Amino acid sequence: MTGDAASGPAWRSDPVGREAELADLHRMSGIGGGTAPAATAAAAAAASDPVTDSDHAFVLVRGGHGSGKSALVRTLLGEARAEGRTVLAAWAERAAGRDRFAVLRQLHAAARPDAAARPDSAVQPPADGHPAELAALLATPGTRPLLCIEDLQWADGASLRALRRLMRRADADGRTPAVIATLGPGEAVDEEALGALLPLFHEQLDLLPLSPDAIRALLAAAGRRAPDGPLVHACLEATGGNRFLLLSLLAALDADRTGEEAVTNAVRGLALELAPTAASLLRSSGPHAEPLARTLAVLGTPQPVELVADVTGVPLPAAEDTAHVLERAGLLRRCGRGVRLAATLLSNAVEQSVPPSRRKELHALAARFLLDRAAPPDQVAHHVVHAAPGLPFAAEVLRRAAVEATDAGTPDRAARLLRSALREPLTERQRSAVLSLLGEAELESSVPTAIEGLRRSLRLSNGPGERTSAARRLAGALFAVDRYLDALDVLERTSTAIRPVDPAYALRLEIDFLFVSLVEVSSAARTHPRLMALAMSEAGEASVVRPLAALLSLRGAMVGEDPAEVVRLARLALGNGMAPADDESVVYHCAVLALGAAGRPDLAHEYADAAVAEARARGAVFQYSHAISTRGNANARMGRIPDCRADAEAALEALQEVGVPLGASHTVFAVATLVEALTRQGLVDEAQSLLDRSGMDGHLQPYWINDYPLIARGWLRTAQDRPEDALADFLDCGARTGARNMPGPGFYPWRSEAALVHARLGRADEALRLAEEEVELARTWAVPEMQGVALRALGLVTGGPRGRELLDEAVGILKQSPARFRYAQALADRGLVGIRCGRVTEGRADLKEAASIAHACGAFGLAEAALRELRALGDRPRTRTFQGVGALTPTERRVAALAADGMTNRQIAGHLFVGLRTVEIHLTHVYAKLGIKGRRELVDALA
Structure with missing residues (x-):
């Protein structure tokens, strides 16, 4: 895996698996791609024909370790020679990187092989920076020269600068040769010289991991008839699409075995064989690469860089730099906030060098790190079960994780955790309690997944109440994993079945069914008639009144019904708060959003603020994050931008503290709220960075939760002076809301925003049409905020x-x-x-x-x-400048105020649902910005 040449059965000099990239290379370079004429004929043609632009292509091939770039380039060089070109090739080496003109010396030897053997053949570059013999050869008519340099990152600076001067002569004398170069991972010998050279390559070919189609073709070429999806997926997971690893795997596959079994056996056999190669690669990637990779290989699942740094004893900045180097080399991948080795085969090979005792120690250190940061018990338990018995906290962590696993519908997981707890030193009382829990978990330990267990629970439930509860739990589980259509099917079938027996329970299920249907476009269109026909008069029993009122308030805000009625219904729905203990449902959160859309963000703020306090008292992180991000949205509507930003940041911090990554469904609303706040504050770079980190800068799935990010992103694009991109986001938001039959401007005034961008782009007719349409809708809706927004747009357009x-x-x-x-x-x-x-x-x-x-x-x-x-x-x-208190971010102000009120750091952490270290970092920043030494001076500094 070093470069692309490796010993063993996987070494291949042809570009197998890279046929598509070879075709791209043919197109970029103008070399090969068909049946090449004889060399002599090509040489004769070259001598008589004028030189074409393709003769002087500058092509850069980028790729990580084992990506196949050397095999590609060598194939191209062979085709160039067959076409009669003069090929001069050099291979930069790290060891020779400090030797001036080392690369040019290789080219010189290739150009004048007779001179290479002479003792006085040292290169003496003239003033223009490249050998005279080489310059003379390049000036010879009809030679059609092609220069090739592999691993530019290790080339010496003198050669790079000479090559740059040579490439820049193309426009001056037309004798510049074609240049093909490869660039791999690793720190460049001369960053400045390399940086000046790279922009001259007009064509670049990036060698990405092999696609499933390429893997399928390789399997077929290796004699695997009609390779199926599981085999392809197993190969991709084992190798990460790395060409070298894949070829090694294919050579080791047992012809008598198929599917994942064959891959598993081959990976097991190859791990020891590849261990020395993996260790060599890691040592070449920096002093900390090997311990970090070993830790990741042992711990298995994606881990935060902070954890890996703590466990290995490597300083965090050095660990982050090393992770970046390994990622660029194709050896590491980022997964949300965590990192992992890029392929199972690589991970297994690295793990071979870790003794069993060290593996247990690493898991114990990881468990302690997570426990100190109040991570969920299940995360800590993952490492406890692999550590040596005897950790003082092990039994309690395993017990709590088992209880959570049982509550989550995974009794098999609970049973495994409890069996591990029995291996710990326990008192008789503790052992009795663990055995009791294990007996309960084993009642359903044959159920392979939580969803299948919930399906079984629904089938076995008796009576309308039990069936309603089971169906709602199953639908909630399906909804959480984005299986919306399956959730709808469960709710609809169960509601229909129990309606003749108990209409009230059937209606409660139908409320969830109609709410879930809004998430996805096709289901929203199908259920729209029923949603519009629904009325409060159908709530025959008190238990259905509040959820039905919540759904109807949401409907009113969506379609533009009487805002006073929307407010009345929302207040009725929220009689027991945003998260009532007797009927938890996201529909109540939406009732609060409906209040904001109906012109009462003050009321929305009041309900959300009460929910924040309740969640904080209960220690309910997810309820807290939903409530505080909803409060942030109300602050945004009222123009309290710093408070909006602080709420959104608090929601994201709380979620990330429990391991929820940016971009997960729980974070989407808070991310969009924070993007809006940052854009309003003029912090467009920070807003863009947040979009990038959350994975929300590209295509967004057509789910309702993504409509808000679209319009917030449109505002950001407008502030970035990217009108076409902004218009695309606004119109996409409009198309989605239209498909859901949401014509009202209460939630998303996309027409006004799109009209302003149309006008900016000189499309006056379309701008006027959209602005007038929004004014008409807003006047009907009669909410002051929306009327003002629409009239502002029309005024600007007119x-x-x-x-x-x-x-x-x-x-x-x-x-x-x-x-x-x-x-x-x-x-x-x-x-x-x-x-x-x-x-x-x-x-x-x-x-x-x-x-x-x-x-x-x-x-x-x-x-x-x-x-x-x-x-x-x-x-x-x-110009208003900010010093002292004005320099603090909203989150820093909140932490400083709590500290000034006398709270300890630990109390602040619990109050804000963040880690102790997070509070310490915020206070450090506060002291620096306020110019004070500590907590005692906070009260005066904040006054």
Whole structure:
């Protein structure tokens, strides 16, 4: 796996598995790709024909260890020679990287093999930086030269600079040769010289891991007839698509075995054989690569870099740098917040060098790390079961994890954990308690998965109440793993079956069914008629009143029904709060969002704030994160941007502390809320970084939860001056809400936002159509915030005196609403349009007031934009800078305030659902920004 040449049965010099990439290389270089003529004929043709652009292609092939780049390039060189080209090849080596002109010396030897044997053949470069003999050869008509350098990252700087000068001569004299080079992982010998050379390669070929189709073709070529999906998947999982590992695996596969069994046996046999190669690779990747890789190989599942650094004793910055190097080399992959080795075969090979006693020690250290950071018991238990018995906390951790496994519907997992607990030193009382739990778990230990167990529970349930409860649990489990259609099927069939016996329970199931149907476009369209026909008069029993009112309040906000009725229904639904103990359901969270859409974000904030306090008291992390992100959304509507940001950050911190990665469904709403807040504050780079880290910058699945990220991303794209991308997001949001029959602008005013971008792009007719449509809908909806937003858009699109009149109306409506950010927007826009209409004095006053309100809202992007316009008018407004308390982030202010109130660090951590270390880091930043030495000075500094 070192480079692409390795000993053993897997070594292949042909580009097997890289046929598609070879075709790309033919196209990029203009070499090969068909039946090559005889060399002499090609040489004659080259001598008589004018040189073409393809003769001077500059192509860079990038790939990690074992990706197949050497085999590709060598195949191309063979085809070039067959076409009569003069091929000069060199292979940079790390050991020779400090030897000036080491690469050019190889090219010189290839150009003049007779000179290579002479003692005086040392390269003496002339002033232009490359050997005279080489320059003369390149100037010879008809030679059609091709230079090839492998592993550019290890080439000496002098050779790289000479090659750069040579490539830059193309436009000057037309005699520059074609250049094919490869670039692999590893720290460059001369970063500056390499960085200056790389932009000259107009074509780049990145060798990604082999695709399932390529693996299937290789299996077929190796004699595996019609390789099935499981075999292909097993090969991909074992090798990570690495060509070298795959070829090694194929050579070792037992022809008499098929499927995953064959792969498992081959991996087991190859691990010891490949162990020395893996160790050599890791040693070449830096001093910390081997201990980090060994730890990851032993611990198995993806692990945070912080954990790996702690367990190995490597400083965290060094561990992060090493992980980056290994990732670039194709040896490591990131999975959410964790990292793991890129392939099972590689992991097994690395693990071979770890003694059994050290493996147990690593698991014990990992368990202690997670326990100290209040990780969920199941995460700690994963390592406890592999550690040596006797850890003082082992028995309790295993017991708690087993109880959680039983509650999650995985009694087989609970039984395994309890059996491990029995191997610990226990008192008689402890052993009796563990044996009792084990007996309960083993009653259903034959059930292979939680979902199948819940299906069985539903089949065996008796009576409408039991069946309703079982169906809702099963639907919730299916919903959690994105199996929405299966969840709908369970709810619909069970509701239909029990309706003749108990209509109230059937309606409770139907409420969940209709709510879940909104998640996915096709099911939303199918159930829309029933959703619209539903009425409170159908709630025959009190137990159905609140969930039905919650669903109907959501429906009203979606389609634009009477906002006063939406508020009434939401308040009825929330009589027992956002997370009632007698009927937990996400539909109540949506009732709070409906309040915001109906123009009562103040009420939404009140309910969400109560839910935050309740969740904090109960220690319920997921309830807390949902409640505080919902409160953040209410803060956003009211223009409390710093508070919105603080709430969203708190939600994400709490979720990440329990191992929920960015991008998981639980984090989507909080991420979108935080993107909105950061964009309003003018922190577009931070907002973009958050999108990148959460995996939400590309295509988003057409689920309802992703509609909010779309419009928030559209706002960010607008702030980034990317109008086409912003328009695509706004229109996509509109298409999705339309498919769900959500014409109301209460949740997502996508028409207004799209109209503004259309106008910016000069598409006046489409801008006017969308803006007028939104105004009509908003006037019908009669919520001040939405009317003001729609009128602002129409005023800007219309422009002129009429546009200012519309903006004047928007300002008057928004002034009376809680939406302070939207009010500041409309003021600023009225000021600009007024100035263009000659009303400079009034426009200047509007801009000053808009800047003041925007600053008060924490919308620093809007405030700065208004100040720029005032400066353009000749004003000299003071720029507001932040020092001291103003320099603190919202989360830092919250931590500082709690510390000033007398809370200990541990109490703050529990209050905010974060780790103790997180609190310590925040306070360190607070002290530095406030210029104080410690907690005793906080009260005065915050005053």
